[in-house]
Amino acid sequence: MKINTKKNILSIALIVICGSVLLQACKVTKDYVKPEFKMPSVYKLPDSLVDRSLEAIPSWKEYFKDSTLLKILDSAIANNLDLRDAIKNIQITDQLYRQSRSLYAPDIDLNLGISRDFKSHDYYSSPSSGWYDRRGKTPPKDWYVSQSHFSSSVAVDWEVDIWGKIKREKEAARSHYLETFEAKKAIQTALVADVADAYYNLLMLDEQLQVATRNYHLRSNTLKMVELQYKSAEVTALAVQQTKNQVLEAEALIPQLKKEIRVQENALKLLTGDLSINVGRHTTLSEIPSDSLYKEIPLYYVQNRPDVLAAEYDLMAANASVGVAQANRFPNLSITFEGGTDGMLPKNWFNIPGALFGDFFGGLTQPVFHKRKLKTDYEVAKLQRDQSEIAFQKAVYSGITEVRNALIAVRQLTEQLSIAKEQVKVSQKAVHSAAMLFTAGFATYLEVITAQSNELDSELNLASLKADLLSARIQLYRALGGGWK
Numbered sequence: 001m002k003i004n005t006k007k008n009i010l011s012i013a014l015i016v017i018c019g020s021v022l023l024q025a026c027k028v029t030k031d032y033v034k035p036e037f038k039m040p041s042v043y044k045l046p047d048s049l050v051d052r053s054l055e056a057i058p059s060w061k062e063y064f065k066d067s068t069l070l071k072i073l074d075s076a077i078a079n080n081l082d083l084r085d086a087i088k089n090i091q092i093t094d095q096l097y098r099q100s101r102s103l104y105a106p107d108i109d110l111n112l113g114i115s116r117d118f119k120s121h122d123y124y125s126s127p128s129s130g131w132y133d134r135r136g137k138t139p140p141k142d143w144y145v146s147q148s149h150f151s152s153s154v155a156v157d158w159e160v161d162i163w164g165k166i167k168r169e170k171e172a173a174r175s176h177y178l179e180t181f182e183a184k185k186a187i188q189t190a191l192v193a194d195v196a197d198a199y200y201n202l203l204m205l206d207e208q209l210q211v212a213t214r215n216y217h218l219r220s221n222t223l224k225m226v227e228l229q230y231k232s233a234e235v236t237a238l239a240v241q242q243t244k245n246q247v248l249e250a251e252a253l254i255p256q257l258k259k260e261i262r263v264q265e266n267a268l269k270l271l272t273g274d275l276s277i278n279v280g281r282h283t284t285l286s287e288i289p290s291d292s293l294y295k296e297i298p299l300y301y302v303q304n305r306p307d308v309l310a311a312e313y314d315l316m317a318a319n320a321s322v323g324v325a326q327a328n329r330f331p332n333l334s335i336t337f338e339g340g341t342d343g344m345l346p347k348n349w350f351n352i353p354g355a356l357f358g359d360f361f362g363g364l365t366q367p368v369f370h371k372r373k374l375k376t377d378y379e380v381a382k383l384q385r386d387q388s389e390i391a392f393q394k395a396v397y398s399g400i401t402e403v404r405n406a407l408i409a410v411r412q413l414t415e416q417l418s419i420a421k422e423q424v425k426v427s428q429k430a431v432h433s434a435a436m437l438f439t440a441g442f443a444t445y446l447e448v449i450t451a452q453s454n455e456l457d458s459e460l461n462l463a464s465l466k467a468d469l470l471s472a473r474i475q476l477y478r479a480l481g482g483g484w485k
Contacts, residue, residue, distance in 0.1 A: 032171075032319045034312070037393050057301065059483040060192045065289075068282055069199050072272060076195050079273030083191060086184040093177040100173035103166040106158035111340070115149045150349040153340025153357075160335065165327035168320040175317035182313060185306035189482030191271065196474050198268040203285040204467035205264060209257040211459040216250040218431070219452055223247050225438070226445050239445045246449045250456065285466050302399040304481030311388070311395035318381070318388035325381040329374045331366040399479065406476035413469040420462045427455040 064070055077083065161167060226243045229235045265279045302308055339358035343349040367374055434451040437443035477483070 030319070030323065032316045035315075035389055035392070037396055057304065057477070057480050057483050060477075063477060063483060064196060066199075066283055068280060069196060072199060072268065072277065072279065073192060073195055075274050075277055076191055076272040077188060080191055080271060081273050082187055083184070084273070086180070086187045090177075090180045090184055093173075093180045097173045097177040100170045103169055104161065106156050109155045109157075111151070111153045111155065113149075113151050115151075148344055149342060150344075150346055151340060151342040152349070153338055153342075155336065155338040157334060157336045160333040162333055163327035163330045165324050168323035168327070172317040172320035172324065175313045175320065179310045179313035179317065182306040182310035185482075185484055186310060189306060189478055189484070192482060193474050193478040195268065195271050197471050198264060198271060199279075200285070200288065200467050200470045200474075202261065202264050202268065202279065203281060203283070203288070204463050205257055205261045206281060207285045207463040207466075208460050209254065209261065211456065211463065212250060212253040212257055215452060215456040215459075216247065216254060219243070219247045219250050219449070222435070222445075222448055222452065229445075235445060243445055243449055246453065285463060285470075288466075288470060301480050302396060302403070304484050305395075305399045305479075306481070306484060308392075308395045308399055311392040315385070315388040315392045318385040322378070322381045322385050325374075325378040329367060329378060331364050333362065333364050335362045336360070402479040403476065406472060406479045409472035410469065410476060413465060413472050417462075417465045417469055420458065420465050423458045424455075424462050427451070427458045431455045 060073065061070065064073065159166070223240070223243045223246075226235060226239050230237065230240050268279055269275050269277055337358070337360045339356070341350055341352065341355040342357050343351060343355045348355055430451040431448075434443050434448045438445065438448045
């Protein structure tokens with residue numbers, strides 16, 4: 001009865017100790033709590049042009065309607081080098097995450113060995129010590145004894161997760177894994193925006209080339225008229241020279257725009273990751289819708305931004321790393337078992353049960369002094385967690401600012417575009433009036449070439465503003481998360 005009583009007491013003591021250890025473990029590492037920041041309730045401009053809120057952010061396949069652009073985007077997402085590199089990062093962190101899911105399992109090692117040991121009866125009088133040599137004597141021939149070992153064993157080493165260290169390591173690995181997914185989404189969102197920007201810039205250059213070509217022909221016709229008047233002595237040679245200079249100015253713009261078109265096509269091909277892709281255009285800049293989109297947007301759409309989600313996952317990983325660093329400062333409990341066979345002769349190697357052996361032991365290791373390394377690791381981990389929280393807050397605030405800036409750009413460019421369209425109409429009427437008056441002798445050649453120059457500038461500016469407005473709409477779409485749900 002006394003033995004049983006002692007066993008019961010030991011069992012109860014062990015349960016109490018384990019229970020207190022587990023309760024203490026709950027206090028060592030803290031679960032992640034999402035921080036709260038001071039933010040407005042909505043993205044809103046005080047003088048909204050469109051009185052409706054954003055119901056849903058469409059995916060890029062629904063947002064962009066141009067079939068050529070969609071084809072280019074498909075190629076970019078399939079072949080872009082940065083995106084392919086991001087996918088490799090996902091695969092790397094996937095392997096690390098898979099490893100973290102096995103941290104609770106024990107380490108198992110299999111050993112198969114043959115050894116032969118040589119031992120002396122007396123080390124100090126062995127040949128290696130030179131004892132006999134110094135005395136001019138010969139050591140005995142049977143001085144050494146050899147011994148063989150034929151062994152095979154399995155060793156199992158298991159660390160008991162008392163303080164939740166393994167749990168936090170798994171959390172950190174999972175957070176980094178999910179972070180790479182969001183990083184890949186962010187790269188894809190930026191890629192879609194860059195490809196669309198480049199495509200719309202190509203359409204702008206196409207339109208500017210048409211404007212420059214049309215203006216060149218118009219000025220050439222004006223030059224012919226001035227040359228006829230010069231032959232009739234109605235104008236001086238200066239009129240011909242100045243008009244011809246205006247023609248050359250328009251003509252020089254054509255190869256410049258052609259060069260920019262080729263360079264932009266090459267840049268677009270590089271984005272797609274396919275240098276052989278055909279960047280054909282079957283639409284014009286004027287055919288692309290350029291409505292003002294949305295002016296009042298719920299704040300929660302910032303959560304769709306991949307960079308915001310990636311920053312939060314990084315914060316989760318940093319929080320878990322604090323728990324790991326803290327747990328490293330507490331005792332480590334490990335249990336080890338090793339068993340196998342051992343024989344002096346090969347024939348006895350697997351002589352079971354005679355050749356069997358086994359060891360079982362547990363160890364509790366408490367770090368005492370490691371040159372302040374463990375405390376430093378813990379304090380640094382806490383500071384790095386604070387940095388991650390700051391980075392998370394910065395990502396959120398940056399998202400808010402980018403949406404606001406994009407909304408302002410859309411609003412202002414819409415107003416500018418309206419003015420530019422009116423300016424083009426006025427300049428076109430001025431060119432027509434100047435030509436009629438010049439033919440009738442009521443306007444000078446200077447008035448004609450000035451009107452034509454104004455028309456060229458206003459039409460080039462109009463094409464540029466169209467592209468800028470489309471770019472602002474793309475940036476707004478990107479700032480809202482690029483259609484990720």
